[in-house]
Amino acid sequence: MKQSTPKGTRDFLPEAAAKRNYIFDTLKSVFAKYAYLPVETPAMEKLETLTGKYGEEGDRLIFKILSRGEKLQRALTSDELTEKNLSEEALRYDLTVPFARMVVQYQNEINFPFKRYQIQPVWRADRPQKGRYREFFQCDVDVIGSNSLLNEIELVQIIDEGFTALGLGDYNLKLNNRKLLLGLVQELGIENQFIDFTVALDKLDKIGVEGVLNELRGKDIEENKIQEIKKIVDLKNDKKLNINNLKSFIKSNDTGLRGLEEVEFVIQNANNLEIKNCEIDITLARGLNYYTGCIFEVVHPDFNSSLSGGGRYDDLTGIFGLKDVSGVGVSFGADRIFDLMETKGLFPKNLNQSAKILFVNFGDKEQAACLRFASELRKEGISTEIYPDQVKLKKQFKYADDRAIPFVAIIGENEINNNTITVKDLQSGEQKEYNIKYLTHMLKS
């Protein structure tokens, strides 16, 4: 029978695993330079922690764990069997809600501001399709317990440094601010429809300007206001978009002006730090309702969806009873970044390289010498392999080739007598005899 993994899940063989680790390691080293620390939460959360946090659609996509033992028996034999009494735990759906739960749970142990990153898989019972999986990794970086805009600037720096390190320095960072959007709808007199407005605006890339306006018409917004909204949305394509254009819309609305000032401040500081590819996008709305301030989104000319996104939330921990803790964070879309880097050929060569040198195996007597030399090379930190079986040389060389091993060491009677190693450079085909000291030197250089 053909073996396989569940629908929408994947195995990672060495090359894919190494590539993914390369992305994670690169981002981790950036996070560390900015003093963010790792945390981890369990794969499972109590069902009550997750339900009601992702909207009706999200709730339906949560993977639930079947109860066991007596609890299950009781449920199965009860008169009113429903989904509810079959499950008390579920797999995490994102990293944000578990992080909020964690912050609330350990609020007395955590010294705020708390800067953390978290790289873990999440599970969603979505219909699998190209680039969308039921198990995928999220890579989140947040600072919570500080409302300083320095945090936003820092996240822009992290985005810039992260994408640049991955070879994607030609990204574009779009910035907006929920306060600015709120100010706009306040001026239009449709403040009560703020969520309708952001939800519709968030679909702009998918359904176009007319789509957005029609959606809003469906929400009973008057036509003269729809026309005002059209003018605002059209600003997206106005290459001369500047602060004064925007100010004419928000007039003297305090919230809107504050939002605008915040975006300006972040962009100005980014520019001072030589980060040039960020700009305001007045139509950026972000799907999640908990954002209250700056919002970010990273796009790339060669990819059709965002690679990273985030924003400031003023009350994420409120859902778990801890009020007035402001935070801001971004999430890197590791799977999308993976796909884009793959398309553009941005992964370093030889991530599948298992060792720097392979000792071929001639027989029992030669093995002892191989073991000794290999041990000395490893002591110097050189990744070294001995082919374990006494098989045809051709097969052993193919093994080296498949694993991108650049050098093959050959030890025969001659070498044993001379206490040397003959080494073949698989690229040049050149073959040379070394003593262990010079071989170490050569492999390290």
Add this chain to the structure above:
Amino acid sequence: MKQSTPKGTRDFLPEAAAKRNYIFDTLKSVFAKYAYLPVETPAMEKLETLTGKYGEEGDRLIFKILSRGEKLQRALTSDELTEKNLSEEALRYDLTVPFARMVVQYQNEINFPFKRYQIQPVWRADRPQKGRYREFFQCDVDVIGSNSLLNEIELVQIIDEGFTALGLGDYNLKLNNRKLLLGLVQELGIENQFIDFTVALDKLDKIGVEGVLNELRGKDIEENKIQEIKKIVDLKNDKKLNINNLKSFIKSNDTGLRGLEEVEFVIQNANNLEIKNCEIDITLARGLNYYTGCIFEVVHPDFNSSLSGGGRYDDLTGIFGLKDVSGVGVSFGADRIFDLMETKGLFPKNLNQSAKILFVNFGDKEQAACLRFASELRKEGISTEIYPDQVKLKKQFKYADDRAIPFVAIIGENEINNNTITVKDLQSGEQKEYNIKYLTHMLKS
């Protein structure tokens, strides 16, 4: 309401996460030096992949995923509702079975021998107790598709290098061989009770010699054979245990002699490589029935259960239809190693250190200079933090202290005018003014 994680699961706050990463990173770098490559499998497997592989008790401890949508509705409204039609997927119970499934699934893409390591969580619905969790990490290293004893030697080297690197170089590695045990029972004429014999022997540390013998008496083994078994078990405490003692038991039994030769060969080679703390333990049986050759177990004088274990299996992939593929592997018990290192104080200091230097925050004007200097330090790879909020200095210094940050940078009007940074060494209390070039130099040295 008090927030918490499901029973038997844990959060890892930064210090614990950093400590665990330290163990994983140390082991990974050893695995890499021996040319093992990473793989990953999904958290979920098809239920049929897992059931029947861990015995009845194991099957009961598998976490199952509740079906969704139509499938669930159909199950709930069916006349014969059982646990079976409520679930089609389950969380992985160990790394071994998913690895076997993976090897079988990709047998045509994998170039054998296949050397892989895998560090991922597993889930077991065990009763939680001290040191036993429902979610815990396994850390497995295996080579499959080679029956050379060089692999066993290499695993002994990996064990030695791994434990030594973690500061646990005073471990003891016990070795035995299933063929040797099989030879012994063959000579006793109780070959059919081989599994009873190994299962009982595996409990020796828990139930003592008499316990083992009584368990075997319960299996209808004749008393004269029980007395022979007692002699064998007593060899464990025989400090002069040598090959000749053992040979007198296995006589001319080929399988037994081969097993003995294999253990001798591995120990001899380990000794040649200066690995002295491994020895044969004739009572080592290992709980798992799939072992067929060498078996290993690592113990430590300061810890009451094994820290690592493994062995050779000749037919693990057979359960998925791929016959005659021999492999050998060991698993590192990361949680136990964590606990032992914690008790012995073996973790490096300052794993909780978030940054090398913290810029305190005096106000808007000073922030700009801080951003510029911090950015220059980070370009040199120095982990640098700016306190985001303009709060009392005492609070900012406490923050540095809590995160083991050794230096605090102070930028006031003077420093801005001089283009300098005043740095306080929090350990010595000394304070000095630097330009950015000398500060970089000092922090890197």
